[in-house]
Amino acid sequence: HGYPKLKKYEHLVGNLGKSWTDQRQLFAKYPMAILATTNCALIPIEAYKDRMFTTGPVRLPGVKHISGYDFTELIKRAEGLPEVKEEESKVTLWTGYSRSAILRNAKRIKELIEEGKIRRIFLIGGCDSPLKEMEYFRELARKLPKDVIILTYACGKYRLNDLDLGDIEGLPRLMDLGQCNDAIVAIDLLPDLAKLLNMKPEELPLTIVLSWFEQKAVSILLGLLYLGVKGIYLAPRLPAWVNEDILKVLKERYEIKLVSTPESDFKELLRG
Template sequence: MFCNQCEMTAHGTGCTKVGICGKDENIQALQENLIYALKGIAAYTYHARELGYTDPEIDAFFAEALYSTLTNVDFDLNHFLELNMRAGQMTLRAMTMLKKAHTDHFGEMVPTQVPTGTVAGPAVVVTGHNLKALYELLRQTEGTGINVYTHSEMLPAHGYPGLKRFPHLVGNLGAAWCDQKKLFAQFPGAIVGTSNCVQIPLDAYKDRIFTVGASRLPGVPHVENWDFSPVIARALSLPPCEEKPGEVTLTTGFADTNILPMADKILAGVKAGKIRHFFVVGGCDAPGSLGNYYRDFVRMTPPDTLVITLACGKFRFNDLDLGTIDGIPRLLDLGQCNDTISAIRIATALAEAFGCEVNDLPLSIVLSWMEQKAVAVLMCLLSLGIRGIYLGPKPPAWITPDVLRVLQEQFDLRLTTTPEADLKALLGR
């Protein structure tokens, strides 16, 4: 453990074995987990609030949960387990609220093919999660000759009718957030970071990147009041993109609203033996080779299985052509990490159709995590009683062996091993 939040901290640097206040490493781990989950919830509620949506119950929970982590307030291990589960419930509310905000403003998502190359002309690339920022930029760049590209978690924007109606939203560049330094250095146009997942910029593009909303970078202009005129002026002053078709076309825009109408077809496919298993493979991507596990896992899934994905972890494998089963794409991209709500609705509806519980479905969840929103999503799934989730590519550093054991005992939470072993175990259940 490590805690230095009060004056009593050991040696004036930090308590590392047990708190001077009396809390042990397990309380500390659950406090940290709770705070990280709250950070994830904050991201979802922030973007919902930008679109005019709030939830007083979530706001009240923030005060209660944060207060519980102050020095000498709460030493009850079971209560912190309960608070973490309630954080999961609040995550569900937050994702539901943000989904409504997105669909009310931009329409229900529709499956959409997205080019990955560039077209000739001045350009702006937008990264992050903030759909309102993208909408405002698209609206203000109409008629300017500027083409707008998405990057990373902005890819699902192409599936919203209210955004794809802009003809100058022309494609997606790059993959997950962690490729941005290389991508942005090569991209000739202006760049806008709209949320988390921005990195300290290289000098190669620092003079043409902007931030908006919650994101900030040192020495980088920040867009105020949704006024993108500085971005537009900079884009028009820079060299244009060349015409360069991409090597792949990506498909996004799936959601419970367009998958559930196929429920009868899916059910018939299962009964006929054409669909054996469903996999949900998604989450946050991180730099490094450990994430290749997810590409290998998806590539190895049998042809009689469907793979549902979301968040930036999908960029490890969303270029793969998995084919179809009776016209149903085997790879279904539901969107951003907050679109986990669509996956939950799909699983719930399938369970109702099969007359069973979600845990009894031929469905397995394999998650990748990198940051705090993934913690919130995991707590959400656990709070719903979902068991047998595989988590990787490595365990969270703040979780103690005792806390991990509790999660494994109560929820059958598992850590990923190898794609071959995990796939065999999941299909053998």
Template sequence: MFCYQCEQADRTGAVPGCAGPLGNCGKDPATADVQDLLIHSVKGIAQYASRARALGAGNDEAAGFILYSVFTTLTNVNFNPTRFVALLQEASDIRDRVRARYEEAARGRGLEPERLTGPAEWQPAPDLDGLLAQAPAFRVDAGLDLVGPDVVGLRSLHLYALKGICAYAHHAHVLGRHSTEVFGGVEDGLAYLAGEPADVDELLDRAIGLGRLNLAVMELLDAANTGTYGPQRPTAVRTTPVAGKAILVSGHDLRDLAALLEQTKDSGINVYTHGEMLPAHAYPLLKAYPHLAGNYGGAWQDQQREFARFPGPILMTSNCIIEPYPAYRRRIFTTGPVGWPGVRHLADGDFSPVVQAAKAMPGYRTEGPERFITVGFGHDALLAAADQVVDAVRRGAIRHFFLVGGCDGPTVGRDYYRDVALGAPDDAVVLTLGCAKYRFNQHDFGAIDGIPRLLDLGQCNDAHSAVRIAQALADAFGCGIDELPLTLALSWTEQKAVAVLLSLLALGIRGIHLGPSLPAYLTPGLVAVLVDRFGLRTIGDPKTDIAAALERAGA
């Protein structure tokens, strides 16, 4: 195996990346290998699908399969090689159907169909042993000796951005929101990689194109979430237990949470959110369920300790799962793209096994002291108060904005984000999204003229809200986003964050502070290019970075 797609990648060897016997995320070599093969296989689907779509014969069912399949390969999503064997066989069948559709469409236009090579003609072995024998040729660093590390690094940047895009698009797709632009963009991106591109300038330009595609995807997902559950509204969320039976829901998928809430209605079971599910409390149609009782725990890397203490079953709806401890292995369930060997997977939206487990467990026997945090400052809520915010900036009551967010994680250096948030001056507003907020979101930041100094925008995909808010402020002041008194300090762990970063770069935003380290697949040469073109910075000393940000903004 070889994997360097996330911030956890091993950096102790001559070549950065996890090479076994286990990745730092817990992924074993067999799982890593079949994930590489699945990516290779969906590239083959995309080769034919992109051509078919160009002829007006797009296959949205195949596109949905691509989104789901790629999502399963993200960091901390699916660790079950058996599931990948089945997906590979399904991918081969879908590729053949898409190819037949393309050929029919081409002949209908009087064209001779192309017979494509590479991933488009690859056939997976029928079993795991055979697949593992095929895998070495399709590792993410394949071709390194021929094209060099810069090209391989940029191909990896493309792939990992597409993984994040597919994850966001899948969340929208299951809520019935999709678009030809998104399906076609994903297919084109994967087909482009299937051709093994080697032009560095073209790869860089197309990477920014993926950032623009992700902007469309995040807008689509925002429309799916708010269109289904209502626009986010500022909401106080309880962080202490309520007496009674309990279920914990982690991950990102609001549809799964909604289904569970409906299936537990009037059952006497309380449902708690965890991790990136915290923002669910801000959606009116979800918080209308009185048994959505509160939020438990913090970011994903602490789940082993937190899940072991939770007195009920756990439902994991998407990333980020890590190896379940024996203390709760028999009461954790997965659904959607998630998987772990030996953990029960619920594939059809029927969560009755979770409900039964909750009834059999003690739940919380006593009430905890009331404590709350406030979420729900998405673009709908903040744009409604835009005049108040703009006035506060013009009067000097608000001097600066710090966007401090992204992924949390177990690696050292992440206290930087807490220190920036807590060290921001009293006349600065801190915006946050993703699970990095758990390092500081229980601190009382106070308010400026009635505007809370800490504004929780939501999940990592709610970077869309940050963009909308920044654009509105820029319009109000007649300047570009890059000219606002705004500093971005972003932490990353996995591939959704890569897609978001490219989106911000596509908007022309410079000077982003990224950390705690840069991706292992970005060579020193590529980092130099990103620094030159986009002013990308690695995080440093929090006090120094705050002072420099205020000085650059003239504050």
């Protein structure tokens, strides 16, 4: 885990499963208490409804809601369930780099960029879906050269976060910034990197590729546009609310670009 203070808690195992799309199968398979904190929670099936809880702004029919921060009932439910059998995993995923963790390496990142050892930084993230075309992001990550750093966030990361992409002189080539609710981390990070390299945010050696599915991705895009970031790539398809008039404005004012295939987009994406 990338957060040093969480490493001391052995029971914080990490991530289970992939994106939101497999939750019904996953929650039904394992005897565990579940706390839903995001709108990505699906209406539960009977197999696990009685051990699911919601909190914050989330509500689900037939599911107990916890107000405030008193999780006593959730904990008791978890303690009363059978122990989950440990399964051997072939993949170790790292998470929790976040803004502070990356900025701790700011000096080294600057040196590697100035020395030409980091050619470009890719920010790949957004929403995931069960669609086959979402494999675009995995194929893109595989094709990127070894002098490229990839930052991921939100469910889009699950398309590539199990890839072993190595490192650049000790700096991991693949670093996860968190979930969609942590998108502010990515937005806050851009001015920090720009200041570090004495550039404007739009001048950074940065390529942004966003995937689409629901409304939080819209707020992420608007935040980036507000910062003056141009040339963002949208993949693999446009959100439903973008009609021809809106797309025209996005292209003309913000140089929004649409992707096609990793093979055909590869060279242009590296140029930014």
